[in-house]
Amino acid sequence: MIMSIAKDYIKPHKVEEYLVLIGELIKKTREETGNIEYTLFEENDREGQFVILEYWKNEEALEAHFKAEHFIEIVPQIQKLQEKPTEVSVYHEVKWD
């Protein structure tokens, strides 16, 4: 399993429009086979700063997400609302024996 954090910086007057689009993206992404979790958070006291916390079965599942029809359709619409591009980082859990 991998974890990914995507940070979205949305223009404050575009937040309402963003929530409609990201809501649709969340709904469809959660139906993808390799998706485990896909949850939206907003930073406290920083309007327009969001993170999507994502868990995926493996890296291939995340790659497939970037090529999914709903991703290709919705993301360019979200990009028009951004202050700057989405920042994506990919992580693995650190475990002790």
Added chain:
Amino acid sequence: MIMSIAKDYIKPHKVEEYLVLIGELIKKTREETGNIEYTLFEENDREGQFVILEYWKNEEALEAHFKAEHFIEIVPQIQKLQEKPTEVSVYHEVKWD
């Protein structure tokens, strides 16, 4: 419930030392009353870049964590291993009706 992401930037040759300290901090933090989750992740292909994904009952629980004995004892030791200071952000989940 609130979510918090703490980003740690550790000098690559200090990672082993960091893992001992953060392992101890994780163990003790998970025993705090207001803690729900406290999990360590390392960024893929970026040695020394870690995030701690934290869920807390409320903001007061996070504030109490910063004042906990184990936090005050361990964090200054971790700071000596860092490339730059920890970055902490606090979030709330966005929910649709």
